[in-house]
Amino acid sequence: xxxxxKTIGKNSDAKHSGDTxxxxxxxxxxxxxGMTLAQASEKTGxxxxxxxxxxxxxxxxxxxxxxxxxxxxxxxxAQLFSNAASTPAPASKPVRAPTPIGRRTxxxxxxxxxxxxxxxxxxxxxxxxxxxxxxxMIIEIEARAIEDFDDLMRHPGEEYAFxxxxxxxxxxxxxxxxxLNTGDSVYFDASMGHAYVAVGKGPCRILSxxxxxxxxxxxxxxxxxxxxxD
Numbered sequence: 622x623x624x625x626x627k628t629i630g631k632n633s634d635a636k637h638s639g640d641t642x643x644x645x646x647x648x649x650x651x652x653x654x655g656m657t658l659a660q661a662s663e664k665t666g667x668x669x670x671x672x673x674x675x676x677x678x679x680x681x682x683x684x685x686x687x688x689x690x691x692x693x694x695x696x697x698x699a700q701l702f703s704n705a706a707s708t709p710a711p712a713s714k715p716v717r718a719p720t721p722i723g724r725r726t727x728x729x730x731x732x733x734x735x736x737x738x739x740x741x742x743x744x745x746x747x748x749x750x751x752x753x754x755x756x757x758m759i760i761e762i763e764a765r766a767i768e769d770f771d772d773l774m775r776h777p778g779e780e781y782a783f784x785x786x787x788x789x790x791x792x793x794x795x796x797x798x799x800x801l802n803t804g805d806s807v808y809f810d811a812s813m814g815h816a817y818v819a820v821g822k823g824p825c826r827i828l829s830x831x832x833x834x835x836x837x838x839x840x841x842x843x844x845x846x847x848x849x850x851d
Contacts, residue, residue: 643687643701644676650694665693726750733759740764741817756838758829759785762819767792773814778832780811787825790818 651661662669666689674680682690691698728746736743742761747753764770773794782791783806790798791807794814801807809815811831819825831838 642678643682643690644678646701647672647690647694648676650696661694665690667693724750738763740769753835754832756831756833756835758831758838760817760827760829762787762789762817762825762827764816764818765820767798767816767818769818770816773816775814776811776831776833776837778811778837779808780815780829780831780833781808782806782817782830783828785826785828787823788820789825789827790820792816792818 647661651657656664658669658672661667661672665672667686671680671682671686675682687698687701691701726747726749728748731744733744733746734748735745740763742763744759744761746757746759767790773792782801784801784803786803788803789801791801792798792815793809798818799807800820811833817825817827
């Protein structure tokens with residue numbers, strides 16, 4: 622055991638000189654955590670005199686004692702040889718994770734209120750959840766030409782659209798139209814004028830998720846049918 626202690630002492634002096642020895646770490650760790658030598662002794666099972674000599678550089682520790690020290694302090698043994706700058710934050714002031722809010726809503730397939738316009742049929746999943754940060758919509762695209770739109774849609778925030786079925790052209794007032802096939806998606810600044818136009822013979826449906834509020838989104842709609850009366 623003597624030879625093991627001597628070897629570790631030499632290695633720690635050679636490789637971890639100055640502020641990177643266990644004594645420096647122990648002293649700063651105690652200071653950061655408001656821990657006395659007596660308290661450190663209780664946690665590690667090492668005598669106060671031993672810990673004091675380690676801190677003042679008068680004693681090196683065997684591997685077994687280094688393990689007792691690391692386990693008692695609740696740290697990795699490698700941290701005993703780390704620089705002062707990497708000393709862990711005080712244990713008495715842990716960083717607390719934010720309390721989860723627990724918002725959740727489930728929408729069965731095909732459920733949700735709907736709004737019909739001349740160009741799109743909207744279905745709103747998660748409609749029972751108020752003050753959402755994101756607004757999802759399932760959109761059946763009725764428009765078959767960009768001329769079907771009086772104006773391009775625009776609203777605050779950003780929008781993500783994923784083509785669930787069929788094909789559509791994505792139009793904006795800045796870029797040339799882009800063809801989106803089933804499985805394609807687009808993410809864009811929704812304050813830019815935009816519109817989806819179905820192409821091909823089959824139906825086209827997309828999932829659209831917007832960061833705008835319900836009020837911002839619905840203020841841009843021109844419902845037809847019963848929804849227009851509401």
